[in-house]
Amino acid sequence: MITEHALLPVIPGREVEFERAFTTARAIISSIPGFRSLTLARSIESPSTYLLLVEWERLDDHTIGFRQSASYQEWRALLHHFYEPFPLVEHFQTVP
Template sequence: MILEVAALYIKEGRNDQFESDFIEAGQYISSITGYIRHSLQKCIEQDNKYLLLVEWENLEDHTIGFRQSEVYNNWKEALHHYYDPFPIVEHFHVVVTNPLPAH
């Protein structure tokens, strides 16, 4: 499993519309082979900052399967105009995991 991480900074005054459009855009990313799940988290300290987390089966499912697909163009059209600056996207894999505590 690969975790895609992107810090998204949204143009001032656009948060509500961004969140609404993001819900709609979820259909595009979730239609791709290798997609597992995603979440959008809003920063408590910075009102216009969000964290996008997407789990993929492997790196190529994102970098090729999604980014080179027709639905990526729909994703871009729906969301890219909200970002300032454009986000840096990084990918991570687990090296250590903490087991659930015993009860």
């Protein structure tokens, strides 16, 4: 299993709009083969920053299966205009 980690810096004042759009985006990503779960959390100290954690079966499920799909284009259109700057996405693997 792979965990995708992203800190999402939402433009201040657009948090409510972002959260509404994310409701639709959640349905998009959860339909992708290899998707396992998703958590979105809002920072208490920095309320315009969100933590996105997505669990995937394999790295390729995210980097190829999702990012190279038409579904990703929908995700991107819904969410990417909320970020400033664009988030860094990293992938983590559980240490045995």
